[in-house]
Amino acid sequence: xxxxxxxxxxxxxxDLVAAEYVLGVLPADERRQASARIDGEPGFARVVxxxxxxxxxxxxxxxxxxxxxxxxxxxxxxxxxATATSPSAQGSAGLWASLAFWRGLAxxxxxxxxxxxxxxxxxxxxxxxxxxxxASLAADGSDVKYMVMYDAFTGEVGLSHVxxxxxxxxxxxxxxxxxxxxxxxxxxIPAGATIHMPIKQDMRGKLAAGAVxxxxxxxxGGSPTGQPTGPVVAxxxxxxx
Amino acid sequence: MTPQDxxxxxxxxxxxxRAAFDLLYRQTSSKLFGVCLRVLNDRADAEEALQEVFVKxxxxxxxxxxxxxxxxxxxxxxxxxHAIDRIRARRQAPLSIDEALEVADPGPGPEAAAxxxxxxxxxxxxxEELEKDKAAAVRGAYLKGxxxxxxxxxxxxxxxxxxxxxxxxxxKLRECLER
Numbered sequence: 001x002x003x004x005x006x007x008x009x010x011x012x013x014x015d016l017v018a019a020e021y022v023l024g025v026l027p028a029d030e031r032r033q034a035s036a037r038i039d040g041e042p043g044f045a046r047v048v049x050x051x052x053x054x055x056x057x058x059x060x061x062x063x064x065x066x067x068x069x070x071x072x073x074x075x076x077x078x079x080x081x082a083t084a085t086s087p088s089a090q091g092s093a094g095l096w097a098s099l100a101f102w103r104g105l106a107x108x109x110x111x112x113x114x115x116x117x118x119x120x121x122x123x124x125x126x127x128x129x130x131x132x133x134x135a136s137l138a139a140d141g142s143d144v145k146y147m148v149m150y151d152a153f154t155g156e157v158g159l160s161h162v163x164x165x166x167x168x169x170x171x172x173x174x175x176x177x178x179x180x181x182x183x184x185x186x187x188x189i190p191a192g193a194t195i196h197m198p199i200k201q202d203m204r205g206k207l208a209a210g211a212v213x214x215x216x217x218x219x220x221g222g223s224p225t226g227q228p229t230g231p232v233v234a235x236x237x238x239x240x241x
Numbered sequence: 242m243t244p245q246d247x248x249x250x251x252x253x254x255x256x257x258x259r260a261a262f263d264l265l266y267r268q269t270s271s272k273l274f275g276v277c278l279r280v281l282n283d284r285a286d287a288e289e290a291l292q293e294v295f296v297k298x299x300x301x302x303x304x305x306x307x308x309x310x311x312x313x314x315x316x317x318x319x320x321x322x323h324a325i326d327r328i329r330a331r332r333q334a335p336l337s338i339d340e341a342l343e344v345a346d347p348g349p350g351p352e353a354a355a356x357x358x359x360x361x362x363x364x365x366x367x368x369e370e371l372e373k374d375k376a377a378a379v380r381g382a383y384l385k386g387x388x389x390x391x392x393x394x395x396x397x398x399x400x401x402x403x404x405x406x407x408x409x410x411x412x413k414l415r416e417c418l419e420r
Binding site for chain 1 (some may be wrong): 252253255256257259263266270271272274275276278279280288291292295296299303304306307308309310311314317318321322325326329330362363364365379380382383384386387388389390392407408411412414415418
């Protein structure tokens with residue numbers, strides 16, 4: 001485009017493409033290219049993010065319009081029943097007609113009702129802490145990012161893997177750092193997009209009080225010494241939400 | 242709901258908490274539907290887009306952590322970008338419908354003017370520094386997701402001229418925003 005001369009240096013060009021992407025004026029193919037760069041180039045993604053921030057106040061002009069009631073169930077069907085629909089398609093007639101199925105359902109319903117009625121007596125409700133804390137783990141010079149939520153009710157840390165790979169023969173290990181004490185291992189983080197790690201009873205109080213969490217790069221299986229041996233690739237505070 | 246409340250809901254959604262996701266939908270779907278409808282100009286299309294937007298929000302909620310956007314702006318950006326991708330994928334934009342619904346380009350209403358002094362709202366002040374028609378083109382492009390093609394048609398100039406024109410405006414905006 002003719003504007004190449006106008007901006008000269010690379011940053012100017014990228015910056016304009018980012019602005020055009022955010023504004024929405026680009027044709028389909030250039031939008032696709034920009035979108036691929038957002039996914040693949042953190043630097044470009046940041047420039048786009050900045051333009052989104054600049055233009056965001058304009059969005060106040062969008063009116064709120066109530067969506068039809070049918071939309072949310074359709075979303076839930078897409079997200080949560082995708083696997084259930086296919087096998088039932090061929091077997092549904094047989095299932096609905098099956099006496100055994102209805103007998104089974106009735107039995108299950110009675111059992112569920114019994115449990116529903118009995119549970120408060122077996123297991124009287126106690127005041128449980130509902131406290132949750134979150135942390136965003138990241139570090140300069142590293143592309144590893146995790147979102148963490150500690151749920152005091154279940155005593156579990158939920159991790160959501162945002163970015164960054166551990167590489168061959170390496171593992172990420174999660175550490176808790178409390179005040180000036182040495183880091184305490186919470187275990188090797190299993191690979192995956194969303195992970196839940198149970199926390200030992202004696203460490204729960206410290207997490208609930210808000211500690212620093214850190215992720216270090218360790219040999220497969222975790223640190224052999226009980227202390228971090230590799231670089232800290234992400235860290236952050238657990239904060240109240 | 243405060244921005245902090247929406248943040249909590251997004252974070253809990255990233256942890257696959259369906260109750261949080263339901264509440265997030267209740268609190269924000271009207272705004273996001275408004276965005277989709279304004280860009281797509283077609284109810285059935287906007288409903289379909291809104292579904293896809295919330296599927297994206299469910300699967301990409303963890304990305305919020307690495308964004309500088311406020312929670313509602315982050316959600317609006319997902320909806321806007323998705324609606325714009327959708328309209329670009331259409332064979333031809335329904336120009337006739339767009340024209341039928343054409344209203345005056347929204348200026349910086351009283352609400353916007355009131356906050357224009359704030360650091361975060363600098364965009365309004367910077368748009369004021371552009372010539373009127375150029376500011377209107379930028380606002381219109383943002384709100385309606387118009388393409389360079391549509392803008393060129395509407396302003397009766399060749400595509401390249403339109404692009405040069407708008408890019409100059411963007412450079413001026415950037416200069417003003419960084420001041």
